[in-house]
Amino acid sequence: MAGHSDIHEYLADFEDIPGTRVYTAARARKGYHLNQFAMSLMKPENRQRWLADERAYINEWPMTQEQREAVLARDYNRLLDLGGNIYFLAKVFSTDGLSFVQAVSTMTGMSVEDYQAMMVAGGRSPEGQRSIKGDS
Amino acid sequence: MAGHSDIHEYLADFEDIPGTRVYTAARARKGYHLNQFAMSLMKPENRQRWLADERAYINEWPMTQEQREAVLARDYNRLLDLGGNIYFLAKVFSTDGLSFVQAVSTMTGMSVEDYQAMMVAGGRSPEGQRSIKGDS
Amino acid sequence: MAKITAGVASSHVPLLGVASDQGKDRDDYFGPIFAGYDWTREWIAKPENKPDVVILVYNDHASAFDMSIIPTFAIGCGERYAPADEGWGPRKVPDVEGHPDLAWHIAQSLILDEFDMTIINEMDVDHGLTVPLTMMYDKPDAWPVKVIPLAVNVVTYPPPSGNRCWSLGEAIARAVNSFGEDLNVQIWGTGGMSHQLQGQRAGLINAEWDNMFLDKLIGDTQDLRHVPHIEYLRETGSEGIEMVMWLIMRGALGKSTKCLHRHYHVPCSNTAIGHIVLEPVDGSVPPSPTLEGNNDAAQAAI
Amino acid sequence: MAKITAGVASSHVPLLGVASDQGKDRDDYFGPIFAGYDWTREWIAKPENKPDVVILVYNDHASAFDMSIIPTFAIGCGERYAPADEGWGPRKVPDVEGHPDLAWHIAQSLILDEFDMTIINEMDVDHGLTVPLTMMYDKPDAWPVKVIPLAVNVVTYPPPSGNRCWSLGEAIARAVNSFGEDLNVQIWGTGGMSHQLQGQRAGLINAEWDNMFLDKLIGDTQDLRHVPHIEYLRETGSEGIEMVMWLIMRGALGKSTKCLHRHYHVPCSNTAIGHIVLEPVDGSVPPSPTLEGNNDAAQAAI
Ligand SMILES: [Fe+3]
Ligand SMILES: [Fe+3]
Numbered sequence: 013m014a015g016h017s018d019i020h021e022y023l024a025d026f027e028d029i030p031g032t033r034v035y036t037a038a039r040a041r042k043g044y045h046l047n048q049f050a051m052s053l054m055k056p057e058n059r060q061r062w063l064a065d066e067r068a069y070i071n072e073w074p075m076t077q078e079q080r081e082a083v084l085a086r087d088y089n090r091l092l093d094l095g096g097n098i099y100f101l102a103k104v105f106s107t108d109g110l111s112f113v114q115a116v117s118t119m120t121g122m123s124v125e126d127y128q129a130m131m132v133a134g135g136r137s138p139e140g141q142r143s144i145k146g147d148s
Numbered sequence: 149m150a151g152h153s154d155i156h157e158y159l160a161d162f163e164d165i166p167g168t169r170v171y172t173a174a175r176a177r178k179g180y181h182l183n184q185f186a187m188s189l190m191k192p193e194n195r196q197r198w199l200a201d202e203r204a205y206i207n208e209w210p211m212t213q214e215q216r217e218a219v220l221a222r223d224y225n226r227l228l229d230l231g232g233n234i235y236f237l238a239k240v241f242s243t244d245g246l247s248f249v250q251a252v253s254t255m256t257g258m259s260v261e262d263y264q265a266m267m268v269a270g271g272r273s274p275e276g277q278r279s280i281k282g283d284s
Numbered sequence: 285m286a287k288i289t290a291g292v293a294s295s296h297v298p299l300l301g302v303a304s305d306q307g308k309d310r311d312d313y314f315g316p317i318f319a320g321y322d323w324t325r326e327w328i329a330k331p332e333n334k335p336d337v338v339i340l341v342y343n344d345h346a347s348a349f350d351m352s353i354i355p356t357f358a359i360g361c362g363e364r365y366a367p368a369d370e371g372w373g374p375r376k377v378p379d380v381e382g383h384p385d386l387a388w389h390i391a392q393s394l395i396l397d398e399f400d401m402t403i404i405n406e407m408d409v410d411h412g413l414t415v416p417l418t419m420m421y422d423k424p425d426a427w428p429v430k431v432i433p434l435a436v437n438v439v440t441y442p443p444p445s446g447n448r449c450w451s452l453g454e455a456i457a458r459a460v461n462s463f464g465e466d467l468n469v470q471i472w473g474t475g476g477m478s479h480q481l482q483g484q485r486a487g488l489i490n491a492e493w494d495n496m497f498l499d500k501l502i503g504d505t506q507d508l509r510h511v512p513h514i515e516y517l518r519e520t521g522s523e524g525i526e527m528v529m530w531l532i533m534r535g536a537l538g539k540s541t542k543c544l545h546r547h548y549h550v551p552c553s554n555t556a557i558g559h560i561v562l563e564p565v566d567g568s569v570p571p572s573p574t575l576e577g578n579n580d581a582a583q584a585a586i
Numbered sequence: 587m588a589k590i591t592a593g594v595a596s597s598h599v600p601l602l603g604v605a606s607d608q609g610k611d612r613d614d615y616f617g618p619i620f621a622g623y624d625w626t627r628e629w630i631a632k633p634e635n636k637p638d639v640v641i642l643v644y645n646d647h648a649s650a651f652d653m654s655i656i657p658t659f660a661i662g663c664g665e666r667y668a669p670a671d672e673g674w675g676p677r678k679v680p681d682v683e684g685h686p687d688l689a690w691h692i693a694q695s696l697i698l699d700e701f702d703m704t705i706i707n708e709m710d711v712d713h714g715l716t717v718p719l720t721m722m723y724d725k726p727d728a729w730p731v732k733v734i735p736l737a738v739n740v741v742t743y744p745p746p747s748g749n750r751c752w753s754l755g756e757a758i759a760r761a762v763n764s765f766g767e768d769l770n771v772q773i774w775g776t777g778g779m780s781h782q783l784q785g786q787r788a789g790l791i792n793a794e795w796d797n798m799f800l801d802k803l804i805g806d807t808q809d810l811r812h813v814p815h816i817e818y819l820r821e822t823g824s825e826g827i828e829m830v831m832w833l834i835m836r837g838a839l840g841k842s843t844k845c846l847h848r849h850y851h852v853p854c855s856n857t858a859i860g861h862i863v864l865e866p867v868d869g870s871v872p873p874s875p876t877l878e879g880n881n882d883a884a885q886a887a888i
Pocket of ligand 2: 645777828
């Protein structure tokens, strides 16, 4: 199997996309309990307990303290770095009553108004956003 | 796709084996709640409730009355006809404290002693047991 | 005999469900999006087009499946499915009625065809499945079609390759063709088009690439089979990968297709909306290559 | 580099677990069965043979999976697994420790190779997995090996074909070969041999067929790929179908094998016990045929 190109090369490419964390096994493992915590907010009784005392509720989950603080701060970029997946994290911001646009815009460094204006104008161009190495 | 041989032919063959019910989709659908009931006996608290009052416990499950009576009678051949699967039904006879040999022998029309003697002597021969049509 | 008569693709942005549920679907923002579905709503209501069953290819967004179990391809063989609670209560839309006879037939056929399906009998269905129903049928008291959910993992990497998705579509067509009952079956591919919901690059839209993708669903090219995951990610944002699900739909339509209707709009929330209605021209698919399964040559080899 | 150094097959009759747990494993009934494993216990304890990780192919017997979800191929990527309660309390054997690094590597590689895996992070494991550990390791305080559970559906029809199982084995070998860490990996196939646990035909045993099957695991023949399900059912009883799982083990050993040890005994409970230890002679497997994945030709085609 000379010249064999495998899962390592496949995964390595994913680290070359600007401002993007692809949800690979490495991230899924790191974020396991963080994401399971977020998932628990699909049940109304859990949402109530969470809203009543966020810190008490999150302390029940076997997450790192860093992950807990990032959830409490609603720091979504940080949460992605700590293994969060956006569809799981969506249970957190949905419980806050935020839409995808409101929550997602917080990760871009733009105000929600500027972000929305960018979207209405056709969205973020892929030019210069495709590759870190290739700078294209 | 002329000459196409498909899932229908694949499944039809299974009805040609003497004294055997292959656990196909048709059986899995018929026995769905029967098997889910049996599965519930994996939990000790359910086993206790079941042993305390079998009829009350089984009436909680959305099964046919025929399935319920066959369970209460431990009629395993009947249960196979009604969509039961042996690995699910095993939770019922395990809860009764029966081994696989004890429970399985009840389906053969043999006493457990005769069945065990047959096994020690090398088991049931496949001769004449392979096909209903082919009689081989 | 059952037959796949059409393929439909559509984005499934959750906000479209919200817009419909709150009666905002004809306002300035959503009007142009929903207007692009008017043609389809009229077409699908005509008796000659009305499907009996839709095989609805979608992905679960951390609703039915959490991290404890991640099936690559899961087919719903159950009687019915309730809308999932995604964090703000379940959508107030009808339950989704299944078609267990056809679903089990397809599931069994696919496994003989060497697709390693996960069979699901009980699950809730999220916006990925209910939003396309809304787009096609508006707000009926009951969905006027039975649905076979086909959930694809596009969240945890790797999702299935484009080639695998296309081949699955072909195998679905073989399975439908061998079902005895007369049924008008449609297959829908959902998700996409370009969008990225995460990080500093969120909001990415690539109208040019999206339209190339729509172009290549039409006719007889199979180029899209060979688009690697990294291209979806670079060109269409991290959630653009959902488009691999459209290839299951395309594969099921066979050798060549005709476009009946096409719609593209930016934006809806963070996403480019794409919608296409395709009809098979030559619906033939290759015979099954498997040994256990489906053709004379294979049977002879046993 | 990780490497598959041996393949082991063994029946996994629950009664063997009971015999071991109750100290009856050397009585008149069980003695001859366990005696056939003495060679293996000695062999596997030698430092040069001792595996770091076992990929343990087995089937769940309505323990971790009920009828609500039925994965064809499920791979355990979790940290650990507890013995399941099968109706008389869990076996008092150690928890099973996983190897998430290798398991995720294999899972990801298999999906690129177009196997539609279900990834499992949490589950209990039943006799199908714990009995083979007992047979190979007796009663240690902790299992001296890490285990990657690979659960195959052989309960609800259709199970995967023999050919699909063999091909999965080949893909597992490719995946293990591309794992960076030095690991001695074994693969075990469990279940079988002939047995039927249901109906008037229960107790069926076919020693001749079983021994033909054992013969054909050795050397370079690939005949067993092509045995259809109906043959297992007719010849070896309805539960003999479990033997397709042995083909995953055999496929992973590559082109040709040598037999190091072999054992066959009738009966154990309702079942014929079979056990074989194989070593790859030429462990080469075909390159990945997929586009997204694994070889130069495929990559060039993209
Ligand atoms: Fe989506
Ligand atoms: Fe078994």
